[in-house]
Amino acid sequence: MSHKAVLFDLDGTLLDTIADIANAMNYALLANGFPVYTIEEYKYLVGEGVYNLAKKALPENMQNEKAINNLVSQMKERYEKHWGDNTLPYEGIPEMLDFLTAKGHKLCVLSNKPHIFTQKIVEKFLNKWHFDVVFGERPSIPIKPDPIGALEICSIIGIHPKDFLYLGDTAVDMQTANNAGMYAVGVTWGFRKADELLKSGAKQIVHHPMEFIKLLPS
Secondary structure, eight states: OOOSEEEEOSBTTTEEOHHHHHHHHHHHHHHTTOOOOOHHHHTTTOSSHHHHHHHHHSOGGGOSHHHHHHHHHHHHHHHHHHTTSSOEEOTTHHHHHHHHHHTTOEEEEEEEEEHHHHHHHHHHHSTTSOOSEEEEEOTTSOOTTSSHHHHHHHHHHTOOGGGEEEEESSHHHHHHHHHHTOEEEEESSSSSOHHHHHHTTOSEEESSHHHHHHTSOO
């Protein structure tokens, strides 16, 4: 397998962010008198941007624009103050990034997390490594699985999609990779299971970052 670049999802792939996301959304839900969710439940609510997270977290009879946008605003306000409380890289991620850097691979991040949080979190927890492009959710750019953001990254660094490995932990990620013409690798250390990833177009499944390294030329 010979590729020149790796495009990473962030949450559930490079970093374990779920507790801080869950705590911020539960804070907003409680403030409005709505039921809250467990961390395990949030693993299946996240992945499609904060708007969709808020919509899915609300009771069905409250899923209107006003309620959703209010919850998004309150969640973001809380998350702004607490996004680093529990977040950490997954075991093996530093060694994997060291290997990829030493081999000269271009490294990029594409997340459905709001852009400002994506950049802040990468800067805090992954600042030992150089990422050529770090994009989160941005106005006027469709979120994943639309391939526009991934293809924009290809254009910026001048590498064809077929020369990208895409590493992610959800169906949305596998769909994005295939929509963009990248090689989809699903990871099981994040938020979802192998069967979801395979059904969504994963070409390979890895259970630890060091397994991903083994896919690459030595």
